[in-house]
Amino acid sequence: MSDLRIAVPRGALFDETLTLLSRLDIDVAEVRTNDRKLLFEDAGLVTMRPSDVPTYVESGVADIGITGKDVLMEQSEREVYELIDLGYGRCRMVLATAAGEDRAAETLRRLGVVRIATKYPRVAARHFEQTGRQAEIVEVRGSVELAPITGLAEGIVDLTATGTTLRENGLVVREEIAECTARLIANPVSHKLKAAAIDALLERLK
Amino acid sequence: MVVDRIPSGTRDVLPDEMRELRAMTDRIRAVFDRAGYGEVYTPALEYERTFASDRAGRGWLATPPAYRVFDEQGNVLVLRSDMTIPIARLVANRYQHSELPLRFSYLAHAYRSVRPQRGQSREFLQAGVELIGSPSPEGTAEVLGVLCAALDSAGLQSYRVGLGDAALYPSLLEQLGIGEEIRERILRELVDGDFVGVEREVAALSLAGDDAELLLRVPQTRGGPEVLEGLAGPLHDAGSGMRTVHAMLAREVAARIIFDLGLVRSLGYYTGAVFQVYDPAHGLPIGSGGRYDELLGLFGRPLPAVGFALNVERLHIALTGEERGRPRAQT
Numbered sequence: 463m464s465d466l467r468i469a470v471p472r473g474a475l476f477d478e479t480l481t482l483l484s485r486l487d488i489d490v491a492e493v494r495t496n497d498r499k500l501l502f503e504d505a506g507l508v509t510m511r512p513s514d515v516p517t518y519v520e521s522g523v524a525d526i527g528i529t530g531k532d533v534l535m536e537q538s539e540r541e542v543y544e545l546i547d548l549g550y551g552r553c554r555m556v557l558a559t560a561a562g563e564d565r566a567a568e569t570l571r572r573l574g575v576v577r578i579a580t581k582y583p584r585v586a587a588r589h590f591e592q593t594g595r596q597a598e599i600v601e602v603r604g605s606v607e608l609a610p611i612t613g614l615a616e617g618i619v620d621l622t623a624t625g626t627t628l629r630e631n632g633l634v635v636r637e638e639i640a641e642c643t644a645r646l647i648a649n650p651v652s653h654k655l656k657a658a659a660i661d662a663l664l665e666r667l668k
Numbered sequence: 669m670v671v672d673r674i675p676s677g678t679r680d681v682l683p684d685e686m687r688e689l690r691a692m693t694d695r696i697r698a699v700f701d702r703a704g705y706g707e708v709y710t711p712a713l714e715y716e717r718t719f720a721s722d723r724a725g726r727g728w729l730a731t732p733p734a735y736r737v738f739d740e741q742g743n744v745l746v747l748r749s750d751m752t753i754p755i756a757r758l759v760a761n762r763y764q765h766s767e768l769p770l771r772f773s774y775l776a777h778a779y780r781s782v783r784p785q786r787g788q789s790r791e792f793l794q795a796g797v798e799l800i801g802s803p804s805p806e807g808t809a810e811v812l813g814v815l816c817a818a819l820d821s822a823g824l825q826s827y828r829v830g831l832g833d834a835a836l837y838p839s840l841l842e843q844l845g846i847g848e849e850i851r852e853r854i855l856r857e858l859v860d861g862d863f864v865g866v867e868r869e870v871a872a873l874s875l876a877g878d879d880a881e882l883l884l885r886v887p888q889t890r891g892g893p894e895v896l897e898g899l900a901g902p903l904h905d906a907g908s909g910m911r912t913v914h915a916m917l918a919r920e921v922a923a924r925i926i927f928d929l930g931l932v933r934s935l936g937y938y939t940g941a942v943f944q945v946y947d948p949a950h951g952l953p954i955g956s957g958g959r960y961d962e963l964l965g966l967f968g969r970p971l972p973a974v975g976f977a978l979n980v981e982r983l984h985i986a987l988t989g990e991e992r993g994r995p996r997a998q999t
Contacts, residue, residue: 522951539783541952543861650861651946651953654830654926657890 466652466659469519469527471512472497474623475644478550479528483507486666516540516647525652526660531642532621536582543653545660546667548644553623555585557637560610564636566617570595579609579618586619589639607631677782677790689793689984693775695821696795696978700773703814705797708772710754712779713737716744718757734781734790747779752937752960752975755798760967768801768971775980789981796957796977803972804909804959808941809916811957811974816921818978819945819955824987827947827954829924830890831913832931834938834958836906840886843902844879858887858932887930895927903929913941937963943976949989954982 470479470493480490489505501508508524513536515529520540527542532555534544557578559566570576579600580586590597600615602608609615611631621642622628628635646667653660674680681689700707719733733746748754751774763770775795782788797814799807812829819827837858841851850869857865863884870883886903889895893914899907906929914922931942942958957976964971 520951541861544864547864547867645864649951651948651951654890654928654944654946655828655948657926661888 465506466525466656466663467506467508467523469515469524469529470507470509471515471527471529472509473512475512475528475530475551476509479644482528482548482550482667486663513537516542519647519649522649522651524649525656526646526648526663528644528646530621531640531645532582532585534645534647535585535640535642538584541650543648543650545646545648545664548646548667551642551644553621553642554635555582555619555639555642556622556628556635557589557617557619557639558610558622558628558633558635559617561632561634565610566636569616576617577615579606579615580620581606582619582621585639589619589637607633675790677788679789685984689980692822692984692987693793693795693980695823696818697773697775699814699818699821700795700797703771703797703817705771705773705799705814708755708758708774709776710748710751710758710774712747712777713745714748714754714757716746719746719749719753731780733779735779749780750778751776751794751796751977752798752963755800755975756960756963756967756973759800759964759971760969764969769807770800771797772800773797793980794977795980795983796955796975798973798975800964800973801971802974803961804940804974805913805916807972807974808913808959811976812913812917812925812943813921815943815945815955815957815976815978816924819983822983822987824947824983825990826949827924827945827986828926830926830928830931830944830946831910832928832942833906833909833940834932834942835940836903836929837886837932839906840883840902844875844883846873854883855932858930863887887932890926890928890930893927895929909940941974945978947986947990950982950986952982954979954986 480494484490488507493502493505493507493509500510508518510518512529513533515527516533516537518524519527519542528548530551566576575596575598577598577600578586578590579602581602583599583601586597586599600609606618606620607627609618610633618633619639625635648660697707716736731749733749735747737745739745755772759770773796775793777791777793779791782790795818797811799811802810815829838851838855841854850873854866854869857869866887867884870880896907896911910927914925917925931944937960938958939961940959943956944953945955947954955976955978959972959974961972964973
């Protein structure tokens with residue numbers, strides 16, 4: 463529809479993002495069926511992990527992109543414009559610990575520092591700083607729920623949509639840090655040089 | 669083998685690159701010189717108080733000096749984080765009674781902090797000019813002309829210059845009666861490029877529909893001269909200011925301008941026209957500038973002033989990108 467190159471997140475936001483793009487008359491048929499290909503030159507789409515979207519958009523190789531607010535919070539130093547809240551992919555960034563008596567609170571009281579496992583080290587560190595508590599942030603790459611069960615950490619900071627995974631692993635939400643949805647982001651230079659194309663797209667999204 | 673590393677964000681330049689950089693900066697220097705901008709050099713080390721953030725007006729020195737050392741007497745020295753402040757100091761110290769306007773140019777390194785693993789430069793070369801004692805719109809138009817001549821001489825082809833007004837959005841907020849604390853919050857969201865955040869802050873204000881709509885629309889308004897049409901009320905003055913500057917530009921310079929009502933610069937010392945250089949071959953602005961009519965006064969010599977600085981390294985990347993004709997390159 464235009465000469466914009468769009469960074470599309472694979473993973474949880476993938477399906478709804480493709481639905482959104484097809485509503486904008488972008489041909490996503492090949493993207494839907496070919497999950498090995500990454501660059502779809504004709505459609506102007508490039509697919510990647512959600513956490514890589516800000517990287518590609520900031521550098522300008524993609525003009526705009528779609529990613530979760532959780533990713534943007536974690537990479538808050540990226541020089542990208544956050545244009546609109548797309549509303550889908552809604553989930554919560556939470557602090558969770560094992561059910562029953564709050565081990566994290568007890569550890570904080572008696573040892574002064576609590577260990578928190580997370581895939582979002584900067585979000586977690588900021589949350590504890592802002593609430594005046596000391597935390598040792600343990601960065602893990604997957605299955606964060608394992609950390610409190612095994613004793614690696616007293617709590618986790620993670621994203622949850624339905625809370626099912628937390629419950630199944632015997633964890634309960636203690637604090638809500640933020641609500642996250644999918645966001646449309648833009649490269650600042652593209653936002654100026656391709657203003658008409660980006661505005662036309664925004665107009666259709668409203 | 670043990671490698672003696674250099675600090676992250678610094679680099680060595682070898683002859684091939686240096687030759688290209690030198691050819692480019694020689695051409696830019698010649699443009700500055702022909703336009704009457706004498707080259708100056710100031711010390712890389714300055715006293716800390718010269719860069720004190722209260723000098724930046726609103727205390728928003730976006731790039732405060734990152735490196736401090738003590739001299740033999742225990743004074744705190746800083747490595748300069750830009751060239752505008754040293755030149756303001758120089759003018760106040762050494763040109764107290766000179767005829768105006770004053771024109772200076774520089775090709776000098778500045779030093780800033782970097783975020784880990786972002787490939788940012790701690791030390792970077794800037795090419796720029798400062799025009800002191802020449803008010804808007806003449807001074808602004810002159811400097812925009814020099815900016816485009818410098819970029820043309822470097823051989824950059826597809827660049828555009830975004831032109832905005834640093835006072836536009838803050839005064840719009842003020843005239844809508846929005847309190848200072850919330851004003852600062854909204855401006856910070858805007859500087860961060862978070863339009864969703866601006867929308868959230870504005871929605872919380874429960875303004876009249878028209879006012880709220882204006883606050884959301886203005887930062888996203890950019891394009892040709894048509895965006896200045898019909899600017900009423902609080903925006904009228906800024907709009908006619910930009911139009912006046914635009915009318916004074918040579919045709920080839922005027923053709924490069926993109927009006928950008930949302931252009932807010934994080935450097936607190938800008939007071940009026942602000943500009944930024946964009947090129948499709950680079951994802952980040954390759955230069956910027958603007959009017960700083962109050963900065964010189966803070967050094968004891970109140971004079972209107974305007975200037976710009978080009979990031980020589982980014983300019984080189986953009987040039988290479990344009991030559992290859994491929995879409996984009998990273999910093």
